[in-house]
Amino acid sequence: MSHALQDQVVLVSGAARGLGAAIASAFAREGAQVIINYRSSRERAEALAAELGPRTRALQADVRDAAQVSALFDEARRTMGPITTLVHNAIADYAFNGDARDTLTTLTADHLLDQTRTACVGALTLLQQAIPDMTAAGFGRVITIGSNLVQHPVVPYHDYTAAKSALLALTRTAAAELGPQGITVNMVSGGLLRTTDASAATPDAVFDLIAAGTPLRRVTTPAELADAVLFFASPWSRAVTGQNLIVDGGLVFG
Template identity: 70%
Template sequence: MSRPIKDQTVLVTGAGRGLGAAIAAAFAREGAAVVVNYRSSRDAAEGLAARLGDRVIALQADVRDPEAVAQMLRAAEDRLGPVTTVVNNALADFRFNGDARKTLAQISPAEMTAQHETAVLGALTVLQAAAPGMEAAGFGRIVSIGTNLFQNPVVPYHDYTAAKAALLALTRTAAAELGPKRITVNMVSGGLLRTTDASAATPESVFDYIAGATPLRSVTTPEELADAVLFFASPWARAVTGQNLIVDGGLVPG
């Protein structure tokens, strides 16, 4: 079963700014109803929703909190209809600056756990809350945001990369369980994006190096990656599940 994007209600977690905001804007552009989820970026999320139109709303919830997530989904259904599509984009506070990263000797278990709690357990919480409604409708699309760093750890961000690798494993096991219920589960993995709040600390020389190393001779933008997310929600991907699509201008082979 498939639905046009314009007939979907899409929840994008961590969508108040950066890549999440670009993904929300891409779905709104294609006519979907969109929930802009945020944890603390209220002004940015509400401003984005206002710019994107009447079928876009901003709702607060920490994805690590099951009750907050359940309340968000109820509010979304009341205002836009049942959520059919989820994009797991929420990210614990992180800065992509290789010079300032924690090495293996410095990083703590708490820092490793913080990334895992948001990227993996947060995605699980949202999935558990949204999947029953998708099953009842006989249609669901779940897309998680990964990274090309677990194929190519050119900068070893241990906490971030390990969490995203675990999220890929969850993507594939969830796809196996939810497939018979007509719910697909996929991942889109970017590299360094030009530019988000998380990548703003990256030196310009690093952007230039990456651009020169890609076949497209450019660093992927949030808007370009967002369009790849749309593919997995679209009717054209109705037979695709458990996959990880790398969107980084060809830097890392799939």
């Protein structure tokens, strides 16, 4: 079978808005079938699916819930075929407002666990449904969405960054296990993006400070990061797995 982007069935978690919507739009632009997964933003997800065309569907599931994810995959198989490509973008609700962030003295276990459930438990529930079809096909592409805060915690968002760090580890261990089945697993890590719902609370001065510190002298957009996700789904990355590509205008090297 062809592994070109236009022949793939792509599931993007948390795709009703922000970066997820940009990733779904990028795949649709390249002709792929796209499943816009959403937890609660039904109207936005359905509006995006209508905008992107008939090869796109909005399907609800809370990625933390294995039964809901199983039902989503069943519906996808029935209407679009087996999922070949999984992009785990969903995050627990979060606002990147440095002035209002939790410090180590105010952070609770629930805050930490909430972020980890969506990042890591969500990745696990999605992988467990995707692996059988990908293994049967001898082909699969998994892309997780990370953060350059793991490498450079310019603002110490403890719970969010810890969850993304754990997701990076899971990305690499999954790559080690799934490689023999022809499944690659990689991460794309952004920095602060201009602009998503999560970064809407970020003061302009922070955007300006980050832009000034990057070689490209600007803040990355969701569309720019989405294009990097396409690379890991494309035949061009067929020999790449277990990697973390940082897309932030060069703010973080490595």
